[in-house]
Amino acid sequence: DLPPAEWPIRFVIRGPVLFGLAESLRAQRFFEALRSTHLERMGMLMRIGHDGDRVMDTAGRPYTVPTDSAMIREWIARNRSLEECPGAYGASTPALDRAVDTAIQAGAVGACLTGAGMGGAALALCRKTDADAIRESIARRLASDDFQRLRGHDAQPWPEDAAQTAVEENIAVAGAGILPPPA
Secondary structure (H helix, E strand, O other), X not given: OOOHHHOOOOOOOHXXXXXXXXXXXXXXXXXXXXXXXXXXXXXXXXXXXXXXXXXXOOOOOEOOOOOOHHHHHXXXXXXOOHHHOOOOOOOOOHHHHHHHHHHHHOOOOEEEEEOHHHOOEEEEEOOHHHHHHHHHHHHHHHOOHHHHHHHOOOOOOOOHHHHHHHOOOOOOOOOOOOOOOOO
């Protein structure tokens, strides 16, 4: 319970609303790309969605997406698709942003966060041939002093073996397959 003097004076909702609308459309487009096995499009949609969640750019600077009226007018004038608009939800953390960026820099087709409200995790869409190198790159990043600083903890870096177990590869087992998207 905040005292009235600490109540917000205004709520900024345009960025989160744009994110929500665009993310809903991105989810539909992702399944369309999945049906047509268009891996690059799936990755692009993941990257755009993460930019809407992002709080830090690849150089470590604060990141925001403009969502003012001028941006909206420019978007309309350029006839840009809504799914290409990241919006500005800002649910990420510097550590999650770095994990996503590390995956992409290591060759992932796309990467994004999931579950940021409960701590979050980074997901990376990879070609099978690149999965080992991407997993190793992420594990090295997780074990680095830089990553621990981004986590905001004074804890020592994770030992290499702990970082290795923090990176999971999701692969289909015998009898499993792609879950078809809803009709």
